[in-house]
Each structure stands twice: as structure tokens, then as C-alpha cells.
Amino acid sequence: MNNILIAGVGGQGTILAGRILAAVILEAGYDLKVSELHGMAQRGGSVVTQARWGERVFSPIVARGEADVILAFEKLEALRWLPWLRPGGQMLVNDQRIDPMPVVTGAAAYPEDIPALLMAADAAVTVCDGYALARRSGSPKAVNMVLLGLLSRHLEFPAAAWEDAIRQAGPEKYLPANLAAFRLGSAEQ
Amino acid sequence: MKQLMTGNEAVARGAWEAGVRVVSAYPGTPSTEITENAARYAEIYAEWSPNEKVALEVGIGASVAGGRALTAMKHVGVNVAADPLFTVAYTGVTGGLVLVSADDPGMHSSQNEQDNRHFGRAAKIPVLEPSDSQEAKDFTVAAFSLSEEYDTPVMLRITTRVAHSRSLVELGPRSERPLPPYVKDARKYVMIPAYARPRHAAVEARLTALRELAETTPLNRVEWGDKSVGIVTGGIAYQYVKETQPGASVLKLGLAFPLPRRKITEFAHSVERLYVAEELEDFWEGYLRAWGLPVRGKEIFPWTGELQPETVASALAAETDRPSSPPAPRPAAAADPPARPPVLCPGCPHRGLFYVLSKMRLTVAGDIGCYTLGCLEPLNALDTTICMGASIGAAIGMEKTRGPEFAQKLVAVIGDSTFIHSGITGLIDAVYNKTQTTLLILDNRTTGMTGHQDNPVTGRTLQGEKYREIDLTQLCRAVGVDRVTTVDPFDLKLMEQTLRAELAAAEPSVIIARRKCALIDREAARPPLAVDRDKCTGCFRCMRLGCPCLSRQEKKAVIAGQCVGCGLCSQVCVPGAIVSAGEAGETL
Ligand SMILES: Cc1ncc(C[n+]2csc(CCOP(=O)(O)OP(=O)(O)O)c2C)c(N)n1
Numbered sequence: 001m002n003n004i005l006i007a008g009v010g011g012q013g014t015i016l017a018g019r020i021l022a023a024v025i026l027e028a029g030y031d032l033k034v035s036e037l038h039g040m041a042q043r044g045g046s047v048v049t050q051a052r053w054g055e056r057v058f059s060p061i062v063a064r065g066e067a068d069v070i071l072a073f074e075k076l077e078a079l080r081w082l083p084w085l086r087p088g089g090q091m092l093v094n095d096q097r098i099d100p101m102p103v104v105t106g107a108a109a110y111p112e113d114i115p116a117l118l119m120a121a122d123a124a125v126t127v128c129d130g131y132a133l134a135r136r137s138g139s140p141k142a143v144n145m146v147l148l149g150l151l152s153r154h155l156e157f158p159a160a161a162w163e164d165a166i167r168q169a170g171p172e173k174y175l176p177a178n179l180a181a182f183r184l185g186s187a188e189q
Numbered sequence: 190m191k192q193l194m195t196g197n198e199a200v201a202r203g204a205w206e207a208g209v210r211v212v213s214a215y216p217g218t219p220s221t222e223i224t225e226n227a228a229r230y231a232e233i234y235a236e237w238s239p240n241e242k243v244a245l246e247v248g249i250g251a252s253v254a255g256g257r258a259l260t261a262m263k264h265v266g267v268n269v270a271a272d273p274l275f276t277v278a279y280t281g282v283t284g285g286l287v288l289v290s291a292d293d294p295g296m297h298s299s300q301n302e303q304d305n306r307h308f309g310r311a312a313k314i315p316v317l318e319p320s321d322s323q324e325a326k327d328f329t330v331a332a333f334s335l336s337e338e339y340d341t342p343v344m345l346r347i348t349t350r351v352a353h354s355r356s357l358v359e360l361g362p363r364s365e366r367p368l369p370p371y372v373k374d375a376r377k378y379v380m381i382p383a384y385a386r387p388r389h390a391a392v393e394a395r396l397t398a399l400r401e402l403a404e405t406t407p408l409n410r411v412e413w414g415d416k417s418v419g420i421v422t423g424g425i426a427y428q429y430v431k432e433t434q435p436g437a438s439v440l441k442l443g444l445a446f447p448l449p450r451r452k453i454t455e456f457a458h459s460v461e462r463l464y465v466a467e468e469l470e471d472f473w474e475g476y477l478r479a480w481g482l483p484v485r486g487k488e489i490f491p492w493t494g495e496l497q498p499e500t501v502a503s504a505l506a507a508e509t510d511r512p513s514s515p516p517a518p519r520p521a522a523a524a525d526p527p528a529r530p531p532v533l534c535p536g537c538p539h540r541g542l543f544y545v546l547s548k549m550r551l552t553v554a555g556d557i558g559c560y561t562l563g564c565l566e567p568l569n570a571l572d573t574t575i576c577m578g579a580s581i582g583a584a585i586g587m588e589k590t591r592g593p594e595f596a597q598k599l600v601a602v603i604g605d606s607t608f609i610h611s612g613i614t615g616l617i618d619a620v621y622n623k624t625q626t627t628l629l630i631l632d633n634r635t636t637g638m639t640g641h642q643d644n645p646v647t648g649r650t651l652q653g654e655k656y657r658e659i660d661l662t663q664l665c666r667a668v669g670v671d672r673v674t675t676v677d678p679f680d681l682k683l684m685e686q687t688l689r690a691e692l693a694a695a696e697p698s699v700i701i702a703r704r705k706c707a708l709i710d711r712e713a714a715r716p717p718l719a720v721d722r723d724k725c726t727g728c729f730r731c732m733r734l735g736c737p738c739l740s741r742q743e744k745k746a747v748i749a750g751q752c753v754g755c756g757l758c759s760q761v762c763v764p765g766a767i768v769s770a771g772e773a774g775e776t777l
Contacts, residue, residue, distance in 0.1 A: 009529065011751070022193060022355065032193065033321070035354040037297055043531035043562070044737050058432040060321075060354035060425075063498040065518075079526045085518050098750070099740045100529035105567045105732060106741070108527035121518035 001054040003062045007081045008073030009098050010044050013144035018049030023165035024157045025053045033060040071151045074098050075114040090154050091123045094130040137184045139177030149185020194358045196351040199322040201226035203329025208366035210256035213238050213247040216639040217263030218298040219352035220291035224261055228651050237651045240610040241266035245273045252286040255368045257333055261289040264305050278312040279388040280378050281340035285333035289345045291352050294468045295495035304470040309344045309446045313392050315399050316344045316446040318424045322356040350425045400447045408443030419460025426466045426496050433502035448476050457482045468496050532737050533562050536707030536753035538633050542678040543570040544734050545685050551598050556580035558604035559637040567735045578611025585624050597692050602629045605646040606636035619697045620669035626697045633706040665699045672698035681760050715754030717770045720746050724766035731758040
């Protein structure tokens with residue numbers, strides 16, 4: 001069984017990333033379940049897409065301690081979902097900070113140095129400046145494609161499958177930019 | 190061919206395959222996409238009704254006229270539709286009639302987590318409960334056959350995890366069902382006492398027949414495994430049981446009501462230890478106990494919230510001395526990360542209004558919609574939120590209890606869709622019973638909370654066709670409110686002035702705060718704003734707006750993120766430090 005979480009903040013493009021991942025998994029012939037809660041997606045709340053695949057999948061949601069990889073579009077969300085990672089699992093973190101309202105109002109503090117907190121737990125952590133890479137690829141809005149590229153390096157699926165899925169997911173005119181961003185992300189160490 | 194579908198898409202597909210002609214609904218998470226998807230099939234007439242009661246009545250009419258009909262709503266919608274439901278349970282159907290109740294265990298986006306299997310039992314109609322998208326489609330088709338065969342409306346109960354999870358579905362063709370000739374049958378459909386009494390007897394006979402069906406239907410099945418543990422389960426809980434207890438024997442109940450007593454008893458006697466794994470209520474467990482079966486359920490499973498694979502695993506592990514899953518990584522500094530509650534969007538027209546209400550320290554009887562988010566810090570502007578439409582009645586009750594002086598610091602707030610749903614009758618009460626209610630209708634030209642559905646105020650149908658807009662001003666005048674004003678909620682000064690005037694008036698008044706939702710108003714986006722650091726004094730008055738674009742940096746305010754230039758922060762900024770990004774120097 002394979003388990004992945006894509007976590008982020010409403011409006012960051014996690015849902016599209018999840019759709020592309022799902023298309024790639026299906027193409028490889030697996031049984032698949034994807035759970036996403038999007039009721040609050042447009043209103044800046046925490047959002048997460050959960051994907052599970054294998055021979056036969058029952059639960060559509062990932063249990064705590066079961067995720068092989070967590071792709072976090074935002075640092076605080078990485079920390080929030082850390083308990084879902086399996087011991088030794090991969091935590092891929094976009095180096096972006098978005099203050100939640102309790103931090104804006106001063107009721108809570110944004111934790112200092114989240115990557116260090118993550119590394120102190122039993123997790124392999126990769127931090128990626130998605131925005132810088134997206135800019136470098138020529139399309140600053142394609143952070144989600146950069147991050148998918150990063151994710152692709154930790155999964156078994158061929159690059160061609162990812163690129164096909166990206167081709168089918170969005171309008172033609174963004175395709176070159178999206179592919180460029182994906183490739184930069186997948187080359188990132 | 191198999192396709193990846195959400196449970197909601199699968200229900201819509203099932204309706205189409207079953208030859209459904211009419212789908213009616215009022216939006217509500219997690220049910221909304223059923224109707225949006227049904228509307229894409231050319232053979233189906235689909236509508237947003239003004240509320241769930243009307244939606245079900247439309248479904249009933251379609252059924253009486255001989256067509257198959259599906260009506261969808263969230264769990265609390267069934268409360269609104271309960272009146273027609275309990276009597277259509279008596280009349281039965283002509284064309285198959287399916288009511289989809291989308292329950293929300295865990296309250297991902299709801300005000301309560303009631304378990305609507307109770308409604309099925311109370312109305313004495315069968316309840317089907319799928320566990321994934323394939324079943325969501327298959328059970329929808331089965332529900333229509335059952336409805337016609339047993340002359341009963343059928344409830345299809347889904348939950349958020351089934352509605353919003355994607356899994357593979359085998360598609361089938363549509364079976365066209367020609368309309369039978371219309372036959373008037375007053376004894377079946379006119380529920381005067383004389384005709385209703387025999388129908389009640391028919392309901393009891395039907396339930397007896399359905400209990401027999403429950404014993405043999407493939408909707409209920411036993412999956413034998415190791416007989417030391419037997420688990421009665423269904424819905425999403427079935428998936429968690431299969432996931433975490435691969436060896437156990439399972440009795441899966443796809444027909445959640447009525448129950449197969451013989452089948453369950455036989456299962457119980459074949460296993461050493463018997464459990465019921467169900468989300469929320471002890472609906473099944475209660476029956477097993479009443480039948481004297483030695484069962485464990487709510488002793489080990491929670492009464493509240495969603496089940497999770499890990500809660501099922503650890504509850505049963507404790508019972509069977511099996512190891513539960515390994516401990517997961519946690520940060521060394523184990524403080525809980527700050528929560529990230531949803532917020533009003535950048536440019537939301539509700540924000541300015543709540544800023545004013547909060548500043549004026551008014552008592553606010555609230556309602557349900559995006560504007561309910563005005564209850565959170567820093568706006569902190571609501572006193573009550575109960576159910577859709579409750580704001581006006583609540584304000585009337587407060588006024589009648591505490592008197593006219595209190596009413597001068599009291600407003601009710603309600604959204605446009607919610608006002609049409611169930612606010613109009615409250616306003617009629619305000620006039621009829623001589624109150625001085627001040628009602629704010631937050632007319633953002635959409636049903637925002639559930640993802641921007643049109644409604645009678647926008648005058649656009651589910652198919653996007655423009656017909657007649659309801660004129661809110663005329664509507665309020667027509668029920669007897671003389672004082673009706675319309676204000677732009679971005680104009681904070683005018684908003685405050687208007688509120689003061691209307692609160693002072695000794696009669697009911699309505700203020701319509703009209704501005705399009707920022708997410709649908711493409712014309713409204715203005716250049717982003719920025720803070721001139723030299724002028725910012727760090728008073729943070731702007732932070733009281735609760736805008737997600739504003740944050741603190743080195744004792745000054747900064748604007749980042751998706752600022753749409755609504756200008757509220759520059760209206761409240763005393764030193765005038767918030768200016769358009771160009772003027773402040775650099776865009777952030
Ligand atoms: C009986 C019932 N039906 C549906 C819902 C789901 N729901 C919550 S708020 C809302 C409508 C919100 O629209 P509106 O009043 O226009 O306010 P907005 O969100 O646009 O600010 C709906 C459909 C509910 N909570 N209760």
C-alpha cells in the first residue's frame with residue numbers, strides 16, 4: 001500500500017496537484033482512493049488531499065503514522081501533518097510561510113525554524129523554495145508544478161506519465177510553463 | 190470502462206443510469222456536487238430550489254406525475270424537509286423517489302453532526318448506505334427499484350468521506366423509462382385523515398416486507414474470516430474495518446434500515462466476540478442489544494466525530510491484545526501548531542460590515558453562510574448562530590425579552606440565499622408582531638459558502654439561464670417594512686450612519702448591504718495596496734479587520750498575499766499609511 005498526503009492552505013493549488021497525481025497512479029493500473037476535503041478550500045483554511053493506492057484499497061484516508069511521503073505546500077502545514085508520516089518517511093516542504101489568523105491577531109506565534117523541528121522528529125526532510133524555482137522556470141504561479149516535480153522524484157512513475165497527466169490537466173496555453181516548472185522541480189536535489 | 194469519481198458524482202451518474210427525470214436540491218456541503226453533476230446530463234431536469242422543503246416537494250410532484258426523481262440535501266436539510274418527508278412516507282410513490290441525505294460526521298462544514306439514519310426509522314422508510322463511489326452509484330440505482338417495488342420513498346444516506354472521496358466506478362448505460370399515463374389517485378395522494386389511516390396500515394405492512402427483504406438482499410452481506418471476531422458495520426466504517434482487521438468476519442449492512450434480525454443473530458452466534466463499528470449513533474447496536482445479543486460498540490468506539498482507521502484499529506487492538514500501529518514521528522518541541530481556521534477572503538464584502546458591527550459593540554443575531562466567519566477573532570461580531578433563517582426570530586425573541594432599549598443595540602444579519610431559504614417568514618413575524626428589528630441582508634449576489642450557486646436573488650438558474658431576479662427591496666416592502674435602504678458595505682462611514690439611523694427607528698427596518706462576492710466579481714479587483722513604513726505607527730487598527738493579507742513585521746503592518754485592493758484597511762488607517770502599491774514603492 002502506498003500513502004501520500006498533499007497538505008497546504010486553501011488557494012495554493014493542492015487540489016490540482018492531487019488530480020494530476022491521481023491520473024498518474026491510475027495510468028499505472030493501480031486501485032486508488034483519493035480523499036479531499038474542500039469545503040473550506042477557498043477560505044484560506046488548512047486543506048489536505050490524501051491518496052492511497054495498491055492492489056486493493058479500502059480506507060480513503062491515511063492513518064496517523066502511515067504516510068510514505070507528505071508534500072507540504074506551506075511550512076506550518078508540514079508541522080501539522082507530521083504525525084501522519086511513517087517513521088523514516090519523506091517530508092517534502094515548500095519554503096513558504098503563510099500566517100494563519102491566530103498569528104495575524106497575535107493570539108499565537110508562528111513556530112520558529114520548522115525544518116529543524118521536522119528533522120528532530122524521525123523524518124527525512126527536503127526543503128524546497130518552490131517560488132524561486134517557479135520564477136526561474138518563467139512562471140511564478142506554477143509553484144504547484146514545481147512541487148509535483150519534487151514529489152515525482154520520490155515515486156516510481158515515469159516522467160512521461162507525469163507530463164501526460166499535466167498535459168491533460170490544464171489549458172494548452174499554460175502547458176509550456178507548467179512543464180518547465182515541473183521539470184525544474186524534478187531536477188531539484 | 191472504470192472512472193475515478195467522487196461519491197457525489199457517482200450518485201448523479203446512478204440517477205442518470207436509473208432513468209431519473211428530475212433532480213431538485215438546495216445546496217449544502219457535502220451534498221452540493223450531486224446536483225451540479227446531475228445538471229450536466231441533458232436527459233435530467235435539475236434545479237436549485239429555494240430550500241430543502243420545496244426541493245422535496247418538487248421531487249414528490251415528479252414522482253406522483255410518474256417520473257423518477259432524486260432530491261439531495263445535507264443532513265440538516267432533512268430537518269427542513271421533514272414535514273413533506275413524513276407524509277410522503279405514507280403516500281408512497283408512482284415514479285421512484287430517492288432522498289439523498291449527506292451527513293457530516295466530524296462537522297467539517299456543518300453546525301451539528303446529527304445521524305440521519307434516525308430519520309429513516311422515524312419516517313419508516315428504507316435507508317441505503319454506500320461505502321465507496323461504486324456503491325454510491327449501484328445503491329442509487331437499487332434505491333429506485335426498491336422505491337417502486339415497495340411503494341416507498343427511499344433514503345440514500347452518504348457521509349462526507351463517501352461524498353468527497355474518489356474511487357473507481359464501472360459505468361453503465363441509461364435505462365430509459367417511458368412515463369406511464371397519468372392516473373389521478375386521491376386515496377393515495379390526498380392525505381386527509383380518512384385516506385391517511387389506511388395508508389398508515391400500508392406503511393406498517395411495507396416495513397414488515399422490507400424486514401424480510403433485508404434478510405436476503407445482496408445489499409447486506411457476510412464476509413467470513415476468522416470467527417474469533419465478528420464485526421457488524423457499514424458505510425465508511427466498513428472500509429476502516431476491512432483496512433485494519435483483515436482477518437475478521439464482517440457483516441456489512443448496505444441496507445441500514447430496517448435490519449435483518451435473523452441474519453444478524455445467526456452471524457452473532459457464529460463468532461466468539463461480536464462488535465458493532467458504526468459512526469456517530471448506536472443505531473444498529475441498540476437493536477442488537479434489544480435482541481439480547483452480547484455486543485460491544487460504544488464502550489470502545491466514540492459517540493462523537495468521524496471514525497478514523499486508527500481509532501478503529503486501536504479500539505479493537507485493546508480488545509484483542511493485538512498490537513496497534515507503530516508510533517508516528519512528532520516534533521521534539523511537541524507544542525500544537527497554531528490552528529488555521531478559514532477566514533473571510535481578501536476583498537470580502539462581509540468584512541467591512543462586521544468591522545462596523547464590532548466597532549459599534551452591537552448584539553448580533555447571526556445566521557449561516559460565509560458571514561458566520563465574522564464570529565472569529567478579531568472581528569468577533571456574532572452572538573448567535575443556530576440554523577439557516579434563525580437570525581430574525583432570535584432577534585425578535587431577544588427584543589421581546591429585554592425590551593426596546595436593548596433592541597436599539599441589536600441587529601440580525603442574514604445572507605441573500607439564507608434570507609430566501611427561510612428568512613422571509615421571520616421578517617413577516619417582525620412586522621406582524623410590532624418589533625423594531627433591524628435586519629441586515631448581506632446580498633453578495635451568490636450562495637457563497639457552498640461554492641457559488643445561483644439563487645432566486647441572482648435570477649440565474651442552475652443551468653446559468655437568466656430569468657427574473659427577486660427584488661429584495663420590493664419583497665421587504667411587500668411584507669410591510671417601510672424602512673428599506675441599500676448600502677455598499679465597503680463604505681464604512683455610510684454603513685455606520687445608516688445603522689445608527691435604523692437602530693433608532695421604532696419600527697422594523699432592513700438594510701441591504703449589497704456588493705458582489707469578491708470571488709465572483711471579476712471587475713472589482715483593484716491594484717494591490719501596500720504599507721508606507723515611514724507613516725505606519727504600528728497601532729494595528731487595520732488588524733482588527735481580520736484580513737489574511739495583513740500581518741505584523743518588526744512592529745509595522747505589512748500587506749502580502751492576494752490583496753485585491755478593496756481599500757478597507759486604508760479607510761481605517763489613521764495616519765493614512767496604506768496606499769496603492771506603486772506609491773509605497775515596491776510591490777510585495
Ligand atoms: C438547512 C441547511 N441547508 C443548507 C445549509 C448549507 N449552507 C450553509 S450557509 C448556506 C448559504 C449561504 O449563502 P448566503 O446566505 O447567500 O451567504 P454567503 O455564504 O453567500 O455569505 C448554505 C446553503 C445549511 N447549513 N442548512
